[in-house]
Amino acid sequence: MYLETRLPLGLTLWQSRSDFGSMVPADGCTDLIVRDGQLVVAGPSTRWIATSSDGDSGSVGLRLPPGFAGAVLGTSPVDLVDRAAAIEDLIPHDAAAGLRAAMLPVARDPGLSDALSARVLDRMATPRRRLNFIRHAAGRAASVRTVAAELGESERTFRRRMLSDFGYGYATLVRIQRAANARHLLERGAKPSEAAATAGFADQAHLTREFRRLVGITPAQFAGSSA
Numbered sequence: 001m002y003l004e005t006r007l008p009l010g011l012t013l014w015q016s017r018s019d020f021g022s023m024v025p026a027d028g029c030t031d032l033i034v035r036d037g038q039l040v041v042a043g044p045s046t047r048w049i050a051t052s053s054d055g056d057s058g059s060v061g062l063r064l065p066p067g068f069a070g071a072v073l074g075t076s077p078v079d080l081v082d083r084a085a086a087i088e089d090l091i092p093h094d095a096a097a098g099l100r101a102a103m104l105p106v107a108r109d110p111g112l113s114d115a116l117s118a119r120v121l122d123r124m125a126t127p128r129r130r131l132n133f134i135r136h137a138a139g140r141a142a143s144v145r146t147v148a149a150e151l152g153e154s155e156r157t158f159r160r161r162m163l164s165d166f167g168y169g170y171a172t173l174v175r176i177q178r179a180a181n182a183r184h185l186l187e188r189g190a191k192p193s194e195a196a197a198t199a200g201f202a203d204q205a206h207l208t209r210e211f212r213r214l215v216g217i218t219p220a221q222f223a224g225s226s227a
Helices: 069-073 093-108 114-124 128-139 144-151 155-165 170-187 192-199 204-214 219-226
Strands: 002-006 012-016 030-035 038-042 059-064 084-086
Touching (some): 030 069, 030 093, 059 093, 059 114, 069 114, 128 144, 170 219
Antiparallel strands (some): 002 012, 012 059, 030 038
């Protein structure tokens, strides 16, 4: 069983209960996950990952859109890329206790997400315009120079802030967004060659290489599983 609830500002509350693991495509997001009474942060994913079973009590998570981990956690996610860690190992005790206190009731009853959402949304409010602009720019593969100029920053400052906010570089975000666009096209019935051309890949071979790294399967396999 897997359920998602969309919340404001791109947040996603999800519930999972499965005896089996799964393959999860890279999405650049960070997840706050409660499993067996523990709060774990799964850092930004820049490659596909294999998840484990959810255990007897299942898992409940809050997925943060790309770029918001730094604001919500109060620390750069750069050392969390493609790995997970207990919340206590990442941020000061008081801050960790606050997030845990907000997450645990939601793990028991996902209907109690209002207090958690308010806490997280408050931290997302200030940087959201800048971060959303960057994500949309990456979706159309705008250059670093163009994005930095639009933000009124030097390229060096822009690259530094990408790491502190997202945990990874702008080129990686472009790759993740491009692969996501291709997945959506394949889900709608596009052929791999069509998805490659429309999403901005050099050719179908480029799409296949990126899918193997970011999705874990080939475009043809993905299209078959979505049919």
